[in-house]
Amino acid sequence: MPLIELDGLEKTFTVRRKTGLLRRERREVRAVDGISFTVDRGEMVGYIGPNGAGKSTTVKMLTGILTPSGGRLRVAGIDPARERTRLARRVGVVFGQRTTLWWDLPLRDSYRLTHRMYRIPDDRYEENLARCVELLDLGDLLDVPVRQLSLGQRMRGDIAAALLHDPEVLYLDEPTIGLDVVSKARVRGFLRELNAERGTTVLLTTHDLTDIEQLCSRVMVIDHGRLVYDGGLAGLHEAGDGERMLVVDLARELPPITDVPGARFVRADGPRQHLAFPASASAAPLVAAVAEAYPLVDLSVREPDIESVIAKMYGGAAGELTGGPGSP
Amino acid sequence: MAERLRTPVGEPYGTGGRGPSPYGTGSGGPAPYGTDIDGPFPYGADPGGPSPYRTAVEGLRTYRMVAAMWIRSTMAYRASFALTLFTSFCVTFFDFVVILLMFGQVRGLGGFSFAEVAFLYGSTGTAFGAADLTMGSLQRMGRRIRDGSLDVFLLRPVPLLAQVAADKFALRRLGRVLQGLMVLVWSLVLLRDEVAWSWEKVLMVPGMVVCGAVIFMAVMVLGASALFWLQDASEVTNAFTYGGNTLLQYPPAVFAQDLVKGVVYVVPLAFVNWLPALYVLGRPAPAGVPSWAAFAPPFVALVCCAVAGLAWRTGVRAYRSTGS
Numbered sequence: 128m129p130l131i132e133l134d135g136l137e138k139t140f141t142v143r144r145k146t147g148l149l150r151r152e153r154r155e156v157r158a159v160d161g162i163s164f165t166v167d168r169g170e171m172v173g174y175i176g177p178n179g180a181g182k183s184t185t186v187k188m189l190t191g192i193l194t195p196s197g198g199r200l201r202v203a204g205i206d207p208a209r210e211r212t213r214l215a216r217r218v219g220v221v222f223g224q225r226t227t228l229w230w231d232l233p234l235r236d237s238y239r240l241t242h243r244m245y246r247i248p249d250d251r252y253e254e255n256l257a258r259c260v261e262l263l264d265l266g267d268l269l270d271v272p273v274r275q276l277s278l279g280q281r282m283r284g285d286i287a288a289a290l291l292h293d294p295e296v297l298y299l300d301e302p303t304i305g306l307d308v309v310s311k312a313r314v315r316g317f318l319r320e321l322n323a324e325r326g327t328t329v330l331l332t333t334h335d336l337t338d339i340e341q342l343c344s345r346v347m348v349i350d351h352g353r354l355v356y357d358g359g360l361a362g363l364h365e366a367g368d369g370e371r372m373l374v375v376d377l378a379r380e381l382p383p384i385t386d387v388p389g390a391r392f393v394r395a396d397g398p399r400q401h402l403a404f405p406a407s408a409s410a411a412p413l414v415a416a417v418a419e420a421y422p423l424v425d426l427s428v429r430e431p432d433i434e435s436v437i438a439k440m441y442g443g444a445a446g447e448l449t450g451g452p453g454s455p
Numbered sequence: 456m457a458e459r460l461r462t463p464v465g466e467p468y469g470t471g472g473r474g475p476s477p478y479g480t481g482s483g484g485p486a487p488y489g490t491d492i493d494g495p496f497p498y499g500a501d502p503g504g505p506s507p508y509r510t511a512v513e514g515l516r517t518y519r520m521v522a523a524m525w526i527r528s529t530m531a532y533r534a535s536f537a538l539t540l541f542t543s544f545c546v547t548f549f550d551f552v553v554i555l556l557m558f559g560q561v562r563g564l565g566g567f568s569f570a571e572v573a574f575l576y577g578s579t580g581t582a583f584g585a586a587d588l589t590m591g592s593l594q595r596m597g598r599r600i601r602d603g604s605l606d607v608f609l610l611r612p613v614p615l616l617a618q619v620a621a622d623k624f625a626l627r628r629l630g631r632v633l634q635g636l637m638v639l640v641w642s643l644v645l646l647r648d649e650v651a652w653s654w655e656k657v658l659m660v661p662g663m664v665v666c667g668a669v670i671f672m673a674v675m676v677l678g679a680s681a682l683f684w685l686q687d688a689s690e691v692t693n694a695f696t697y698g699g700n701t702l703l704q705y706p707p708a709v710f711a712q713d714l715v716k717g718v719v720y721v722v723p724l725a726f727v728n729w730l731p732a733l734y735v736l737g738r739p740a741p742a743g744v745p746s747w748a749a750f751a752p753p754f755v756a757l758v759c760c761a762v763a764g765l766a767w768r769t770g771v772r773a774y775r776s777t778g779s
Contacts, residue, residue, distance in 0.1 A: 140775060187776055192609045194772045208772065215612035227607045229524060231531040240524055244517070244613055272531065 129165035130203055130296060130328050131189065136162045137197035138184050138352075158184040160352035161198065168295070169326040171318075173343035173360075175333060175437065181352040182332045186298050189330070190220055203295060216245060219294030221285050223301030228273045234284050235269045238291060245292040252291060259287035262317050279310035286314065290321070296328045297321070303335050315341050336437065348437065363437070370403040372429040373413060378422035387416045398424075406430075514617035518589075521621035529625070543627040547634050554638065565708035570649065571736055572706065573642035578660070578728040579703035580635025582667030583696070588628040590620050590672045593679035594689040601686050603777030616676065616767060639664070646736075656735045659749070666752035667727035671696060673759035674722070676767055683770035699724040707733075707741040715741045719748075726755040 138159040144152045159181040166172055176182050187193040189202055191211030200207060205214045220227075228237040242252045260266050263283040268276060276284060282302065289297060299318075303311045319342060321327050331338060339346055339360065346363055348356035356363060373390065376399050383392045384400055390413055393401040404413055410428050417423055529536050554576065564572050596619050599605040608618045643660070650656065678692025699722070707715045707729055719725040719741070726748075733740055734749030 184776075187606070190610055192606055193774065193776055211609065212612045212614065215610055220610050222606065225604060225607060227610065229528060231528040232524065236524070236527065240520060243520055244611055 130168045131164075131166040131330070132201045133165070133185075133198065134163050134200070135198035136185070136188065136195055136200055138181070138188060138193060139196045157352050159188070159195075162349065162352070162354050163198075164347060164354060164357055166328060166330065168328055169322070170345060171322050171329045171331070171343050173331050173333065173339035173346045174349065175336070175339060175346065176349035180349045182349060183300060184352075185349070186220075186300055186330070186332060189298060190214070190218060216292060217295050219289035219292070219297045221282075221289045221297070221299045221302050223282065223299075223304040226273070226281060226285055227288055228281065228284055230274050231272055233270045233272055234265065234276070237273065237284075237288060238269075241288055241291050247292050251293065255291045255293065256287070259290060262320065263287055264313065279306045282306060282310070283314065286317070290327075294327065296330065298330050298332075300332045301334065302331070303333065303338055311335075311337075318342055371406050371408075371410070373402040373404060373410060373417075374427045374429060375400050375402065375417055375421070375423060376425040378424055381421065384417065384421065386420070387413065389413055390417075510614055514614040517613040517617040518621045521618055522624035525621065525624040526626060540627055543630050547630040551634055551637075565706040567706040567708070568649070570642050570645035572704075573638055574646060574736070575706060575728060575732055576704040577635050577637075577639025577642050578664055578732055579667065579700055581632060581639050581664050582635075582727055583671050583700040584628070584632035584635045585664075585668040586671035586675060586696070588632055590675040591628060592622045592624065593620055593675050594692055595623065596679050597682045597686040597689050600682055600774070601777075605774070606776055609774075615771060619679070650736060659731050659735055663728055663731040663752055666731075666756045669756040670723065670727050670752070670759050671699070673756065673763040674699070674724075676763035677759075680763070680766035680770035683773050683775075695722055695724070699727070703728050712741075719744055723755045723759065726752045 136159055137157065140156045140158055142154045142156050144154065162181075162185065174182055174185070184193065188195050188200060189207060191207030191209075191214055194208040202214060203217050205217075207214050228234065229240070238256060241247070247255075260269065263286060265280075265283060265287060268280055268284065273281060273284065282305075286299075286302065297318075302318075303314055306314065315338065318329060318331075322329055322342075329342070331343060333339060344359060346356065346358065346360055347354060348363070370391075372393070375384070378398065380395075380398050381400075383395055384390070384402060385392050387402070389408060390402040390404045393403050395401070402413070402417075404410070414426060417426075529539075554573075558569050558573065562569060567575075596605070599608075599619070599622070605619075608615055608622075611618065639660075674695050675692065678688065678695065681688040681692070699718070702710070702714075702718065703724060707718075707725070715725070718729070725741075725744075730740055730744065731749045731752055734746065740746055740748060
């Protein structure tokens with residue numbers, strides 16, 4: 128049985144816009160427009176899309192913050208909007224741009240409140256806290272007021288806070304936004320371990336595609352409130368009509384290889400030539416054909432850049448894709 | 456739902472026998488969570504369905520926890536806290552001086568004696584002060600809705616109303632309660648011979664303060680519910696709460712009859728202190744209200760709570776959050 132089930136989920140907002148001095152225009156915006164998917168226990172799923180695609184809205188419906196306008200939604204068998212507080216004990220949420228920690232108090236105090244609010248048994252709490260402190264390197268930070276923490280430190284603190292009550296599902300909304308390379312690596316490592324050892328289901332919303340590449344075996348792409356792709360990371364390349372690149376090193380500088388079927392010459396750097404071919408095609412016959420006709424020394428196959436693949440999928444929304452924080 | 460009734464069984468993690476840490480080395484072990492999605496709750500404590508009693512108990516517990524955190528937060532800035540406390544004390548004190556000065560000059564108001572007006576002032580002041588101390592933060596929820604930080608409250612497994620009410624809990628608001636209580640006690644001392652005391656009148660005094668506080672709280676919750684649709688509605692609520700408090704400090708005879716009728720029949724603020732207080736003082740009820748209405752405050756308070764509770768639930772469901 129799947130842990131998360133969405134069936135034709137919809138969310139419409141009525142937006143009022145001033146069009147004149149007293150005139151107002153009412154407009155219906157479909158932020159989520161009929162999304163259906165299921166997520167099984169222990170899956171790690173990337174949920175991506177351009178700004179305003181409906182990612183955060185979906186996560187907010189999954190946690191019960193927002194009430195769906197239509198469709199069916201179950202998380203661990205619970206209808207989130209109806210039984211929000213009951214579900215809250217079983218899910219953990221990290222909003223990258225919003226902290227759940229107490230601004231003026233030491234990190235430790237926020238955790239203590241979580242301990243009591245969620246009624247976590249003492250031994251579980253101690254154990255979970257010790258583990259988070261170790262793996263997220265929070266040891267020196269526990270007694271520092273949250274307002275004095277850096278963004279990366281606070282994010283790690285927030286992730287720990289979301290995991291103290293042993294959630295079955297963890298929703299991460301932009302968990303690595305604004306973090307430096309070291310902090311990102313630490314957070315990713317922690318999540319990978321959590322998923323592998325604990326079996327925690329993770330749904331990750333991000334603009335950073337490296338997060339997805341390193342963590343998720345399954346990706347869902349959403350655009351204009353609709354699911355446009357749901358499948359493995361590898362399949363994304365084909366779905367996005369991507370091309371792979373065959374890089375061949377020849378014995379000497381030669382004119383461009385244009386006579387090999389199924390390949391398209393891209394560019395040459397001295398004896399090295401770049402040939403593009405469809406992501407869905409096999410590289411083997413191509414390599415054989417090149418090796419037969421040319422003095423081949425070395426070769427490598429490069430997977431297409433996931434970012435460009437997804438940019439293609441969005442249809443020109445690439446600028447936003449790598450952009451800053453999400454906005455309505 | 457049937458699953459709510461199910462008794463949780465066994466250890467929720469299914470990690471038994473894996474050594475002291477469930478994170479042990481054996482990653483190939485059993486899945487930490489069973490595959491049954493209706494499975495037992497973590498910690499074997501199903502919070503249960505939304506029974507009003509459970510919600511109330513959980514709410515009070517939450518309120519205590521959150522309020523305690525805010526008191527600690529305030530203490531993080533000691534100098535600022537001391538300064539606020541001092542300012543607050545001064546304001547309350549001068550407020551009190553103003554009342555003294557006023558009653559030093561005026562002997563009666565609208566046919567009411569000095570002690571009688573003090574009785575009205577003290578009873579509504581205490582009731583409103585108590586409501587403001589506990590629920591005053593609700594009017595600031597508009598900002599939390601606008602900047603989206605209400606989302607964080609909604610993620611916690613405890614009642615939202617208690618969290619919002621305890622948000623930014625400020626102990627300094629206790630001053631208002633104490634001030635009202637002082638005036639009330641003082642007026643009672645003055646009135647001890649003027650009033651023909653009986654058992655129901657003696658009981659009516661604490662009763663009206665408690666019911667009055669509950670009515671004010673309900674109005675505050677009702678006003679806060681409106682914030683889910685109109686984030687700038689808090690001024691409207693203030694007109695009824697702060698404005699109502701000011702109104703009720705004076706005898707109804709001072710005001711136009713239409714206004715008095717509105718306070719009785721439209722916004723039931725007259726039940727906070729006017730109607731019971733007039734009964735205690737042995738005066739006729741205003742605006743042609745029957746005299747038994749003096750005993751109505753508990754029922755009015757209950758109805759107000761029910762309406763406010765319904766409005767709150769509807770509001771939470773209509774919450775729109777922010778864009779990101």
